[in-house]
Amino acid sequence: MSATPVRVALLGCGSVGSQVVRLLREQSADLEARVGAPVELVGVAVRRLDARREVEVPEGLLTTDAAGLVASGVDVVVEVIGGIEPARSLILSALEHGASVVTANKALLAEDGATLFAAADKAGRDLYFEASVAGAIPILRPLRESLAGDRVRRVLGIVNGTTNFILDKMDTSGAGFTEALEEAQALGYAEADPTADVEGFDAAAKAAILASLAFHTRVVATDVHREGISEVSAADVASARQMGSVVKLLAICDLVEGPDGPAVSARVHPAMIPRSHPLASVREAYNAVFVESDAAGQLMFYGPGAGGSPTASAVLGDLVTVARNRLQDVRGVGESTYADLGVLPMGATTTRYHVAIDVEDKAGVLAAVAQEFAKQDVSIQTVRQQGRGEDAQLVVVSHRATDEALSATVAALREMSEVREVTSVMRVEGDSE
Amino acid sequence: MSATPVRVALLGCGSVGSQVVRLLREQSADLEARVGAPVELVGVAVRRLDARREVEVPEGLLTTDAAGLVASGVDVVVEVIGGIEPARSLILSALEHGASVVTANKALLAEDGATLFAAADKAGRDLYFEASVAGAIPILRPLRESLAGDRVRRVLGIVNGTTNFILDKMDTSGAGFTEALEEAQALGYAEADPTADVEGFDAAAKAAILASLAFHTRVVATDVHREGISEVSAADVASARQMGSVVKLLAICDLVEGPDGPAVSARVHPAMIPRSHPLASVREAYNAVFVESDAAGQLMFYGPGAGGSPTASAVLGDLVTVARNRLQDVRGVGESTYADLGVLPMGATTTRYHVAIDVEDKAGVLAAVAQEFAKQDVSIQTVRQQGRGEDAQLVVVSHRATDEALSATVAALREMSEVREVTSVMRVEGDSE
Structure with a gap:
């Protein structure tokens, strides 16, 4: 047990930062025992000294001089400001000044992680970021360490609580997107903007x-194909329900066989998953991440994906690790990009589509529609046809095909004279086909 | 990158060991990149050289001289023999000879972990054991590291696949225990003995x-209150079903307020949990562990709880960590018992009971039964009464009370003249009461 404290600077004292302050105080005896030295909060950088905070910050710790704080020779800098700047400059300065860094900043990591990791390598310090993905759920450490002897094939997750809350509302109440968003905003699950x-964007950063981590390859936010949920309609949700499915915004990272060998595919989009899939039962603002690997099989990690206190738990877990490493004068696991795989564009990624179409109810329409799928070499798994007066509705679920072929098929369907309207287009995930 | 390989000795080449051999071979390039040095298997100790194995072990590696192998100056010893001896002596010898150790041996850790950890401390080497609990599911590392800045209140898990398979069969098919056990044996989910x-016993070792880990206190197998499932009847399972619940064998570890301050309660027993609880949907031989902590809230970890390949994945994850530590000449997180809490006996632990009773169908019986609960100061949450010809059935669910008071109540009920038979007694867990 060392008597010399590990000196910690905190950047940001909002919903996460204030909980970090609280836990550092309330857990101080436990933290000391677990780290092997006292953990001392020596400064808290904020934008305004007089802002209302959820926690009382001890006298003299608050400062508006974040740059001075990170350069003051502390052992660990905890960054919970978020956003690109000034977070990036502060983290880089912290590393240059010999501090280890714990951050929850998914946007920065996904945009410019390479710069941060290079700075950490140069400084010989730790850069930990468990809190950046799925809040309190330990998912990065299991990927980096527990599964280090295995080969991960797929990571499939609900990693954004706001959108899950909205989609869950739409599913349970039949509300449209706008109405569900307003409720999420009223309850504090969604921001004004x-x-x-x-x-x-948030889910895509996490997917990157x-x-x-899963594929030991540098993947940045712009590598991730991204579609949000603002176009998800009540009709899509109802159509999913008829299929025994539910619409979720999924982050999907796959190890795939590309034209030049193994490659990574990373995408975020709404998709229908069967209600029997464990991710289907993830309700409200919870998060869950499925991991499939060669030896371990299917693992799932579930918990609160956001919130000040859960995110602070993840921050403190990292803080204990980097503090222990400081005392031993070693580094933990750093960035691992040795596999250096290519990233497959979305068009070349294989997916499945669910397409609902309003068509004229006359002979030959189904054949004509099927023909458009065949032209793109897309084979059909199921077609359901329902007559509705003069119209009929066709619901087609395809087998796996490239996203390019599938979206070309949908574009062709929209041009068909027999097609009145394509009412729902949604990818299908999570079933065994 | 070091050119000097990390030399690994494997003790045992059964279902787990053979998968370790396979993964070491198939993943060797990835392991080298992740560890920072080649990982070389230098010997495999087995009981019989000519036994049939699932994997071909390279010429010259097999030996029956386990003692010689662990003393031969290897860097890491992987122990997957199981049982107390010779595993304990071999691990102690390995540590004395300067090797780090990775083990999957829950029975040994739960019986005599203290001796092993003391030897690891003395040797300054790692002792890792992720594979000892819940197979491939990363649960020990999250508890030890990810939640190191949080306070864990409860760990509630399905940690034995065999019993979960049997109880799941009983639930879905209405089979009795014996029949379900025979099916599990036929399918290889249960052993001949x-x-x-x-x-x-297996679940109790894992609970210890x-x-x-959760409470930073040394808990051994005999500290864990243990009840198996051989007394669970088709009537219990049917009774659970009527309640909207399902019977699971649970390992439950609680941080509780004891008479002398905070204490640990650890128990393994069958219990009814509501079908809406995430653990209720853990089917067949899968495992899942719920963790509740102050800051993170509720987390769940789910996956295959046994099997050669999943368990080998956990072993290899540990192997990568201890190999990295060897290269840096440091130790990872060791045993943490600083909290040193007392262990509460089962009688003093608060639980809830579900009791089904066949009684004479006459006035005053319910009052008399309620009186027995009141005598022990146990308050009743619900009573359901169903007439059945001359008999009636009462189903009582209590509020929380000490297990002592609850079991005394059941004993008293059995003595009542109005009671024909107590047909089902089962603890209730996982609802908010």
Whole structure:
């Protein structure tokens, strides 16, 4: 047991930061025992000293000089500001000044992780970020360490609580997207500007981080095909229900066989999954991540995906690890990109489509529709036809094909004279086909 | 990248060991990249050289001299023999000779972990054991590391696949215990002598390991209250079904307020849990572990709880970590028992009971039964009464009370003249009461 404390600087004191302050205080005896030295909070950088906070920060710790704090020779810097700047500059400065870093900043990691990891390597310090994906759920450490002797094939997750809350509302109440979003905003599950969540930017950043760790390859946010949920309609949700499925916004990272050998596919989009799939029962703002690997098989990790206190739990877990490493003067597991696989574009990724079409109810329509699938070499798994007065509805579920072929098929269907409207197009995931 | 290989000795080449051999070979390039040095299998100790194996072990590696192998100066010893001896002596010798150890041996850890951890401390080497609990599911590392900044309150898990398979069969088919056990044996889910599984010894060892890690306190197998499933009847399972519940064998580790302050309670017994609880949907031989902590809230970890290949995945994950540590000449997280809490006896632990009773159908019986609960200061949550000809059936679910008071109540009920038979007694877990 060392008597010299591990000195910690905190950047940001919002919903996560204030819970970090609280846990550092409430758990201080336990943290000391687990780290092997006292953990001392020596400064908290904030934008405004007089802002209302959820926690009382001890006298003298608050400062608006974040740059001065990270350069003051602390042992660990915890960054929970979020966003690209000034977070990036502060983390880089912290590493240059010899601090280890714990961050929850998914956007920065997914945009420019390479710069951060290079700086950590150069400084010989740790850069840990469990809190950046799926809040309190331990998922990065299992991927990096527990599965280090295995080959991960797929990571399939619900990693954005806001969109899951909205889709869950739409499923249970029949509400449309706008109505469900408003309820999420009223309850504090969605922000006033919900773009980052509903358009899938947040989930895409997390998918990039998950794919990087799972496949030992650098994957950035722009490598991830991204579609949000703002176009998901009540009709899509109802159509899923008829199929015994539910619509979820999924982050999907696959190890695939590309034209030049193994490659990574990473995508975020809404998809129908069968209600019997474990991810289907993930309700409200919870998160869950499925991992499939060669030897372990299917694993699932479930828990609260956001919130100040759960995210702070993940931050503190990392803090204990990097503090222990400091005391031993070693580094934990760093970035691993040795596999250096290519990233497959979405068009070349194989998926399955569910397509609902309003057509004229006359002979030959089904054959004509089937012909459009065949032209793109897409084979059909099931067709359900329901007459409705002069119209009929066709619901087609395809077998696996490239996304390019599938979307070309849908475009061709829209041009058909017999097709009144393509009412729902949604990818299908999570069943064995 | 080091050119000097990490030299690994394997003890045991059964269903787990043979998969370790296979993965070491198939993943050798990845393992080298992840560890930072080649990982070389230098010997495999077996009882009989000519036994049939699932894997071809390279010429010259097999030996019956396990003692010689562990003393030969290898870097890491992987022990997958199981049982107390010779596993304990071999692990102690390995540590004395400077090797780090990876083991899947739950029975040994739960019986005499203290001796092993002391030897690891003395040698300054790692002792890792992720594979000892819940197969491939990363649960020990998250408890030890990811949640190191949090306070764990409860670990509630299905950690024995054999008993879960049997109970699942009983639930879905209405089979009795004996019939379901025979099916499990025929399918290879249960051993010819199923005692360790069905009487809860295996789950109790895992509960001891989980409680030790969760509460930073040494908990051994005999500290764990243990009841198996051989007394679970078709009537119990049917009674659970009527309640909207299902019977599962649970390992339950709680941080509780004892008479002298915080204490640990650890127990393994069948219990009814509501079908809406995530653990209720854990089918067949799968495992799942719920963790509740102050800051993170509820987390769940799910996956295959046994099997050669999943268990080997967990072994290899540990192997990568201890190999990396060897290269850096450091130790990972060791035993943590600083909290040193007392272990509460089962009688003092609070639980809830579901009791089904056949009684004479006459006035005053319900009052008399309720009186027996009141005598022990146990309050009743619900009573359901069903007339059946001359008899009636009462189903009583209690509020929380000490197990002592609850079992005394049941004993008193059995003595009542109005009671023909107590047909089902089962604890209730997993609902919010």
